Amino acid sequence: MVNRELPVISLFSGAGGLDCAVERCAEPPLSHDGSGSPLRVAVATDYDETALKTLANNFPHTKTLCRDIQSTTTQEILEAGGLSKGEATLVVGGPPCTPFSKSGFWIEEKRQSSDPDASLLDEYVRVIRESEPEAFVLENVQGLTYKTHKAQFDRLIAGLREAGYNPSYKVLLAAEYGVPQLRRRVFVVGRRDGKEYRFPASTHSGESERDRIIDHSKIPFVSVSSAISDLADGPAEDGEIVEGTYGELAAEVPPGQNYLWHTERYDGRNVFEWRSRYWTFLLRADPDRPSTTLQAQPGPWVGPFHWESVPNADGDMRARRFRTSEMKRIMTFPDEFTFVGGRREVQRQIGNAVPVHLGKVVVRSLMEQLGYLSPSGSQARQQSAKQLSIL
Structure with missing residues (x-):
């Protein structure tokens, strides 16, 4: 293991989920202090001031630039990080996923893949081309790979190749790597030396929204209850109770069910038409998955909500939202990671982030393949995954 700091440029950094993965990528041991990681984020950029304040609080050694990437030159980024062209080991980042997310897909420009923010992919490629890092890691929502966005995705891959890299991409399910969340993200990874990056094999298996076949040679998925059970007695948060038009209906939905409970096919009230809403409407989490x-x-009525109900001011039982401490666990942020802002701002920052452990797995494997970290055997990886499952 190399005992020196290797500089990283972080683009579209948000609150620092991928940055946290970079600086805590070394395993074993699976540590919360990043022991053994040779990587340090030299400079991080984003236009979201609140999110960047969160990052700065957690990474005091990192220079931050709160700027629009479209009006920020690569040279300015390099100078802020004290770097010259070709000195960065990695460039990492996730361009805003709004143009490619299924959320809000009723908006015509998203269906037609004409969202102007999609051009931010080109800015990522521009910084790669002009800064010449040894390698890069780009992550985004799975929707980026859909046929609707084929032109943008093909342009991204072509631009990275023209910049001298050999990009590989794959959609990863976070739960298959020990994250207590069924979250799919696409990762695009490339090396300047032209060698192909090989994605790490999954360590966990279980039922997802698509798959029912379980590989029993792997570790079972980490359930959300096992990830947050020790936080059950934590303090309540403002805005956590689900009230309003559908507050009473949400409280009656059993764990693992959604608004469909209140259709003629289930045992709730016959209020909604079958498949008339998005799956997440009134969705309660299943504690065993x-x-x-x-x-x-x-x-206001989009889940997943916690599976347990709590009394409101009038003593009526209501569903509740996950608290910040619980959301951090579900996203595998360290408990000591702090967020700036109110509840909505914090949820936005957490929801826009990459699950930290999933990022760690990808960055770790890249650093192994580049020769900066010693390859850890399958037994060590399995042990680290088991340790994660009980944190």
Whole structure:
């Protein structure tokens, strides 16, 4: 293991989920202090001031630039990080996923893949081309790979190749790597030396929204209850109780069910038409399975909500939202990671982030393949995964 700091440029950094993965990528041991990681984020950029304040609080050694990437030159980024062209070991980042997310897909420009923010992919490629890092890691929502966005995705891959890299991409399910969340993200990884990056094999198996076949040679999925059970007696948060038009209906939905409970096919009230809403409407988490995806900007009745109900001011039982400490666990942020802002701002920052452990797995494997970290055997990986499952 190399005992020196290797600089990283972070783009579209948000609150620092991928940055946290970078600086805590070394395993074993699976540590919360990043022991053994040779990587340090030299400079991080984002236009979201609140999210960047969160990052700065957790990474005091990192220079931050709160700027629009479209008006920020690569040279400015390099200078802020004290770097010259070709000195960065990695460039990492996730361009805003809004143009490619299924959320809000009723908007015509999203269906037609004409969202102007999609051009931010080109800015990522521009910084790669002009800064010449040894390798890069880009992550985004799975929707980026859909046929609707084929032109943008093909342009991204072509641009990275023209910049001198050999990009590989794959959609990863976070739960298959020990994250207590059924969240799918696409990772695009490339090396400047032209060698192909090989994605790590999954360590966990279980039922997802698509798959029912379980590989019993792997570790079972980490359930959301096992991830957050020790936080059950934590303090209540403002805005956690689900009230309003559908507050009473939400409280009656059993764990693992959604609004469909209140259709003629189930045992609730016959209020809604079958499949007339999005799956996440009034969705309660199943404690025995990984959580469904935590969204950045959910509507007032969009889950997943906690499976347990709590009394409101009038003593009526109501569903409740996951608290910040619980959302951090579901996203595998360290407990000591702090967020700036109110509840909505915090949920937006968490929901926009990459699950930290999933990022760690990808970055770790890349650093192994680049020769900066010693390859850890399957036994060590399995042990680290088991340790994660009980944190």
